[in-house]
Amino acid sequence: MASWDVGTRAWFPNPADGFIPGELVERKKLAADDSTSTVETTEEALRDTHNPNLPPLMNPPMFEAAEDLTNLSHLNEPAILQAIKLRYAQKEIYTYSGIVLIATNPFARVDSLYVPQMVQVYTGKQRNSQAPHLFAIAEEAYTDMLRDTRNQTVVVSGESGAGKTVSAKYIMRYFATRGTPGQSLKGSKSRADAISETEEQILATNPVMEAFGNAKTTRNDNSSRFGKYIEIMFDKQTDIIGARIRTYLLERSRLVFQPLKERNYHIFYQLVAGATERERQELSLLPVDQFEYLNQGGDPRIDGVDDAAEFNITKKAFTTINVSESTQREIFKLLAALLHLGNVKITATRTDSSLSATEPSLEKACAILGLNAADFAKWIIKKQLVTRGEKIMSNLTQQQATVVRDSVAKFIYSSLFDWLVEIINRGLATDAVLQQLHTFIGVLDIYGFEHFAKNSFEQFCINYANEKLQQEFNQHVFKLEQEEYIREEIDWTFIDFSDNQPASI
Ligand SMILES: Nc1ncnc2c1ncn2[C@@H]1O[C@H](COP(=O)(O)OP(=O)(O)OP(=O)(O)O)[C@@H](O)[C@H]1O
Ligand SMILES: [Mg+2]
Structure with missing residues (x-):
């Protein structure tokens, strides 16, 4: 439709639905006191389909659900939402927007989308020859890597619960099961059952990292x-020869505090639910509701998750990445010690605080950690200042001492987490691997934007990281586009986009 004739369809803001469709049924002459020139201008305005003062136009029904949003004739906010909504209703969770893939969370099992045959559908194919899919993005990264001999990165972004981690895992799985084109196209059998030990180890890093670095929040169970x-x-x-993981800013506060309906890191619940009777005895494990570090969020159960079964998955994954059973036992001991540390009761005295070396939880924690309970108790309730050779000791209040206790726990846990990443890398990015390394494909999966009733400094950092990433995206995409227009000598006017620069300096 070239102009606003009768029958033109457009979007109108609506408080309940965001936008609702409307159609021009009649054009009326303006009131008599309007000057003729205004009428003429209005006529002109109605011919301009990009006039920002008029409601955004709808696309013809046939083209509303475009596979690539850049194919929409009328590209405006309601048209974009409509396209994604219509596709979602048809169980098409993927839509392109130029070089970007938009993934909507199906919140349902869509396993058929990721079966090995699907990997074959995308292997060796051009992106636009198949329906939009995560695998097409992975494939593109792979072919670009080969063509240009350059490292690639797939950036996965979105708010908390959007599906980033699930997507990142499918991308990893795609590379592990893809094989070289010759291999995967041979016969109908997929390569999935022939994945190499290295590929298996790379995939096994996921359950381990998630057990120690993921938790239930009000926005996302994982x-x-x-x-x-x-x-x-x-x-x-x-051929895939190895991998290297880099992690950023583990949320430490969660170790000692969880808001209502949230949990601490999965691994603790897995340990408590899945430990053998012997381990339970050795580590003096109590039920979840009796550990202060685990019970603050209330009911610890997650629908559809069996923590004991997950514990077995974690242990199996550990074994796959060559963490011996004895090392695993040491890790679990450390976790149990942290749980006991959280139960240590520091009492308030009239002036400061006290903690006896025989406090039962402290005894347990120290026994497991191999620490001297008397020394440990002392340094939780006291602090020492050293000034020019002089040592001044002072007592802490109960509140200050509790902060010290919690800080020790947070420090130990985050050191354990960093150490885990290190041993994963030691196994998967050995010197031999680095010598053979030709190119790599990186996958970035950060924590999504979030806004809780109470937001800590860590939320600020998480959201700031997301703003930075968005800024990177803006610069990259708009700069790239502009360069292409200049190269092709296309006459264009710069599109005004919502720039988050002020929030991401
Ligand atoms: N492609 C998918 N198929 C099926 N379910 C999905 C898919 N993507 C996401 N989900 C569902 O949504 C949940 C949340 O997804 P995910 O953990 O990937 O979110 P996230 O973006 O990583 O969030 P956060 O920033 O909190 O880590 C998953 O546990 C899963 O139930
Ligand atoms: Mg995630």
Whole structure:
């Protein structure tokens, strides 16, 4: 439709639905006191389909659900929402927007989308020859890596619960099961059952990292509480030879505090639910509701999740990445010690605080950690200042001493987390691997934007990281586009976009 004739369809703001469709049924002459020139201008305005003073136009029904939003004739906010909504209703969760893939969370099992045959559908294919899919993005990264001999990165972004981690895992799985084109196209059998040990180890890093770095929040039962960048490494023959993980800012406060309906890191609940009777005895494990570090969020159950079964998955994954059973036992001991530390009762005295070396939880924690309980108790309730050779000791209040106790727990846990990443890398990015490394594909999966009733400094950092990423995206995409227009000598006017620069300096 070239102009606002009768029958033109457009979007109108609506408080309940965002936008509702409308159609021009009649054009009326303006009131008599309007000057003729205004009428003429209005006529002109009605011919301009991009006039920002008029409601945004609808696309013809046939083209409303475009596979790529850039194909929409009328590209405006309601048209974009409509396209994604219509596709979602048809169980099409993926839509392109130029170089970007928009993934809507199906909140339902859509396993058929990711079966090995689907990997084959996308292997060796151009992106626009198949329906939009995560695998097409992975494939594009792979072919670009080969073509340009350059490292690639797939950035997954979105608010908390959007589906970033699930997507990142499917991307990793795609590379692990893809194989080289010759291999995967042979016969109808997928390569999935022939994945190499290295590929298996790379995939096994996921259950481990999630057990220690993910937790239930009010937004997501499996929310990542750290940022992750994994490089999947290829040699000259484009075989996967290893991987390297880098993590960012694990949320430490969660270890000692969880808001209502939230949980601490999954691994603790897995340990309490899945430990053998012997381990339970050895580590003096109590039920979840009796550990202060686990019971603040209330009911610890997650619908559809069996923590004991998850514990077995974590242990199996540990074994796959060559963490021996004895090392696993040491890790679990450390976790139990942290739980006991959280139960240590520091009492308030008239002036400061006291903690006896025989406080039962402290005894348990120290026994497991191999620490001297008397020394440990002393340094929780006292502090020492050293000034020019002089040592001044002072007592802490109950509140200050509790902060010290919690800080020790947070420090130990985050050191454990960093150590885990280190041993994963030691196994998957050995010197031999780094020598053969030709190119890699990175996958970035950070924690999504979030806004809770109470937001800590960590939420600020999480949201800031998301703003930075958005800024990177803006610059990259708009700069790239502009360069292309200049190269092709296209006459264009710069599109005004919502720039978050002020929030991401
Ligand atoms: N492609 C998908 N198919 C099926 N379910 C999905 C898919 N993507 C997401 N989900 C569902 O949504 C939940 C949340 O997804 P995910 O954990 O990936 O979110 P996230 O973006 O990583 O969030 P956060 O920032 O909190 O880590 C998943 O546990 C799963 O139930
Ligand atoms: Mg996540």
